[in-house]
Amino acid sequence: MILAFFRNLFRDLVRQPLRTFLTLSGVTWGTFAVILLLAFGTGIGKQQMKQFRGMGQSIILVFPGQTTMTYNGLPKGRRIQVTPDELPLLQARLPGIRALSPEFISSRNIRHGREQLLNTVRGVDVPFERIRNTIPGQGRFINEYDVEQHRRNCFLGATIAKNLFKGMEPVGKQVMIEGVPFTVVGVMIEKDQNSNYNGMRDTHCAFIPWTTYMTLYGVKYVQNFIVQPSDPALSKQTIAALRNYFGERLGFNPLDKDALFVWDFSDFERQFNVFFTAFNIFLGIIGSFTLLVGGVGVASIMLVVVEERIREIGIKLAVGAKRRAIMWQFFAEANCIILIGGTIGFLLAALLLALLPAKQLEEYIGIPKLNPLVGIVTVLILLAIGTISGLTPARRAAATDPIVALRK
């Protein structure tokens, strides 16, 4: 029975090559489109997330600003200034902070031999490494002795190290920052990052101990500080507690958003995830419509096939086929065509993804991958389309009146 079914199907497909080709191509193209759209969609999402996380995972950035509300008889427009010694107190008083680092930023001349560049210099604390993922590829990051003893040690981003040292080993060498010699203690790994909140991207930065920064450049107040909450889900509560604490201590209304400007990355990440899920659903729907058009093609072709084979249906009914058997035959045939078309589309998409020069495009679109989710979604869509486009012809076939059919 099953063998006879496939023999029939094969015979049908081979008998009319052009029609078979056109029918299959609709489904093939649809599947191809769905898979590529979903693969690129998830690839882009992942790449964006990766670049975004280059700034740090679930961090909270705090920029001291100016008050816009009066507070306890104090006027608006006062500058809020935070000294670095406030930060250890904050961490001691406020639960829910895993790590904390002040940040000082300015543009400085950096020189090694004849190479001289104007790049961003950041004064930071030890936890900065973990908060912002400035992972050393060679050497190490700034450590607690560097901070304690105001050492003139620096940690370089990969690009700036390359530009200054031109392939030479930088660790242990000296660079001049504004004419002051610094020892390179480490170089950061290459890192993807699409933007930065201040100064250049991390790969273009030199990092020095914040204590050294304050002494050398005569700065008293932090430009901003970075908080990493213990639980990203509780970031809102941590921010509220932080505003309350500083409001009382530095004298501003905790509701005054501009006194402390806060950028919550975990919130951003949540929105980002929602956006990309919506984006992928959107792409999936567009792909599904393409596939639906292919399915409509299969349905109309199958209706023609039913009409052509009306005598065959009549004969089968006359020798004892039940209506259900006829219905299943045509339903299964429609689904087989869709399955074949889908498989070809799937293979073509997989081939294209394999041949794509992904490495060269990675920075912009990530690496589009055939992940299991894409596969499952595509199969589900194909099943739905198969059911829709198989049902009408199958029911038409099953409703055949054998007497009328045999007279033809």
Next chain:
Amino acid sequence: MIEFRNISKVYKMGEVEFVALKGVFITVQKGDFISIMGPSGSGKSTLMNIIGCLDTPSEGSYYLEGKNVSGLTFDQLSTIRNRKVGFVFQNFNLLPYASAYENIELPMLFNGKKGAERKARVDELLEMVGLAPWAKHRPTEMSGGQQQRVAIARALAMDPPIILADEPTGNLDSKSGHEIMEIFSQLWKGGRTILMVTHDPAIAAFSKSTIRLLDGAVQANGIPN
């Protein structure tokens, strides 16, 4: 075996009603070989279709082997067509893209018979109708007589007690027609009940008796040949 009690069949074509059969009573005993004759439009085919459970009567009741089949559903009638009745048509009605073997096998596919069992039965039938060497050939490669023999083998596949033949020799030359009738005679002698529609008195002569129809009514019944 077959009993019609006051069977009528009315076709509606829009406003117009066409009466194909009116108040037909017939009884067919097991082992009968009956010819049904009558001019075109006298209701022969309708009668055959109702006997073969391809069509249902508008009025009256039809008893097959003592069981009333008038109220059965289409799928229940399918089972009866499969097991109780074998059809032979004037234009053979074979599947054009299937081999003789596959055509004969067809009724057994709707019955869940096992592969080996099917093969044994098809081989036996091919042998019986003298077409064993033609098993792999398609109907388009065969003569009319050969095609009709394939059709007879298919009708016998499920070993039904009743054979219904609608002008089985109508598309054949007289020599092939006689060969076909020889097979029917053999089947009848083997104990099967046969009903056959024909125009040709020479063909009707093979049967035991004749029913004459005119304008949807039985004009004469049980005329011995």
